[in-house]
Amino acid sequence: MTLLKCISPIDGSIFAERPTLNMSQALECVDGARRAQIDWAKRPLQERIDLVMAGVAAVGAINDQIVPELAWMMGRPVRYGGEFGGFAERASHMAKIAHRSLANIEVSDDASFKRYIKRVPHGVVFVVAPWNYPYMTAINSVAPALIAGNAVVLKHATQTLLVGERMAEAFATAGVPSDVFQNVFLSHDTTNDLIASNAFDFVNFTGSVGGGAAMEKAAAGTFTGVGTELGGKDPGYVMEDADLDAAVDTLIDGAMFNAGQCCCGIERIYVHESLFDNFLAKAIETVKAYKLGNPLDRETTMGPMANVRFADEVRAQISEAIADGATAHIDSFAEDDGGAYLTPQILTNVTHDMRVMRDESFGPVVGIMPVSSDAEAIALMNDSEFGLTASLWTRDVERAMAVGDQIETGTVFMNRADYLDPSLCWTGCKNTGRGGGLSEIGYHNLTRPKSYHLKKVT
Missing domain, CATH: 3.40.309.10 (Aldehyde Dehydrogenase; Chain A, domain 2)
Structure with a gap:
């Protein structure tokens, strides 16, 4: 077991610490997410949207607690009021466009055939979020992934150790099943081992170029999709x-x-x-x-x-x-x-x-x-x-x-x-990474196409 420590930039003190899960414990979390995802995906789309937005509101309800925590964890002045404005804006937009973005692509429906393409969830999505805008970067993937019918396992940066915990607790109080959206504390080695063992169906990583390369290396040969947003200049x-x-x-x-x-x-x-x-x-x-x-x-x-x-x-x-x-x-x-x-x-x-x-x-x-x-x-x-x-x-x-x-x-x-x-679409090129978040394209990356070719008996 490793003990993760958030060292506050304000005074160098330890602001928070949490023990990491070992591989066995981590796999139990993923197994729970995989079981819960099946029923979650069966819920009506509007029900998932309503629950996710209730979770967003629950985060907003504790914003007065969150703002000073962010100052202690990563140094942003309290005068700016935290991130809830952008957090809610992004989730609200993805909720607004969900029905259109996730609608079937109708090809034909005539006397002989019904043909269409459906967008279905990957299954369990692993989100690795950074510390610099810890709530807004996390919600970019968490909200659309859950709305699309995925379960989400969130690993947040050690520098903002409490963010994932706050989000998961808030979403659970709002009615999102606790196994459907989980926050986990993991070491780098356990993270790599989970990805390499094909534990996840999609990985979304925001962070350094080196971190993104490590994610892709861990996923090599598993055919797990990896979306990355990495460095910039x-x-x-x-x-x-x-x-x-x-x-x-x-x-x-x-x-x-x-x-x-x-x-x-x-x-x-x-x-x-x-x-x-x-x-x-x-x-x-x-x-x-x-x-x-x-x-x-x-x-x-x-x-x-x-x-x-x-x-x-x-x-x-x-x-x-x-x-x-x-x-x-x-x-x-x-x-x-x-x-x-x-x-x-x-x-x-x-x-x-x-x-x-x-x-x-x-x-x-x-x-x-x-x-x-x-x-x-x-x-x-x-x-x-x-x-x-x-x-x-x-x-x-x-x-x-x-x-x-x-x-x-x-x-x-x-x-x-x-x-x-x-x-x-929030996307990049060259060493900034591959993939795209938010917008309708964000839903495309958090789902997979499934084609239906149905021949009618005449």
């Missing part, structure tokens, strides 16, 4: 006709919110040379106004990073870039303790030879480069191993569409950034 491109103030406000917030720990956060910005100086000046002014501090303080606008080791990686990227000629524009904040509390930073004179413009930073740092043309910006945006989102700033929709068509990415934004629209 999302770019913003500010064209010469952009609304400069809006571009600065949105892109810098996209780079710095949640201490830069966002899956689709902005990590590099390319600005047309005619706007570069003004963009940089406004960006520096914005970042200097942030208040770094204890996330339990309502005056704090930026809390600590979730773990000291994450902050150490960002510091290393910044230090290496400065040593190679980059210019840092933000003096160290008084609250920067050399640990989890980290000064947000803007860098210029950066190049793609520097790790800060190439590797995922996942912290409050952004490099800004001037460009002279769309072609130059496109080449730089595509010069990355990742492809999650790209944010384009222009008043010309046709131009944005033309540039967007040339970017290797999962989502193209125009005049916005760092937002997940549940009506659109």
Whole structure:
């Protein structure tokens, strides 16, 4: 047995700890889920929808408890009120489109044949969720998987150890059978062994590239489907006709919110040379106004990073870039303790030879480069191993569409950034992973097609 410990970034204390299941105990949970899933899938679709939405509401009912827990576990300031708005929005949209998305595809029904394609649940879906937006990332898969008739086994990140427990308890109080939606605490080895033993019918993983590779390796030869959302290095491109103030406000917030720990956060910005100086000046002014501090303080606008080791990686990227000629524009904040509390930073004179413009930073740092043309910006945006989102700033929709068509990415934004629209497929390319969540396509990935070819006796 391993003891999982959530170390709070606020003060380095152990905020929560839970023992892991051994392989035998874990298999019992999966067996229970598999048995319960059969009856769950037989329930009318609207009944499943109603129960899932009741579970969502039950999570909302404990939001006052959840918000400070998130601050203790991963450092997000309480002033932002947690994640329930996005959590409910995503679940509500998937509930709204469920009947249409899961409807049979009717091919023909004539005197001789009835032919149709039905979407049926995989069975037991294993969801491995990350710590940075722990409720919203989990609900992306949990809600549609349950609505579609699957049982769900959720394993949450150690950094947000209590999130899965809170969700499972809330859904159970709302009437979702406890074996249909389970939270489990597992070691990496047991997780790999479960996947390798074909315990699950589908695996949905959000996390690091290394973690995704481990999931795919464990599933090799089992024919278990694996959906992944992994690393990112999302770019913003500010064209010469952009609304400069809006571009600065949105892109810098996209780079710095949640201490830069966002899956689709902005990590590099390319600005047309005619706007570069003004963009940089406004960006520096914005970042200097942030208040770094204890996330339990309502005056704090930026809390600590979730773990000291994450902050150490960002510091290393910044230090290496400065040593190679980059210019840092933000003096160290008084609250920067050399640990989890980290000064947000803007860098210029950066190049793609520097790790800060190439590797995922996942912290409050952004490099800004001037460009002279769309072609130059496109080449730089595509010069990355990742492809999650790209944010384009222009008043010309046709131009944005033309540039967007040339970017290797999962989502193209125009005049916005760092937002997940549940009506659109959340997906990526290259080392950001494969698969798609939310939207009608999310239901397609959480079910399998089953064809019916029925010959009538005449």
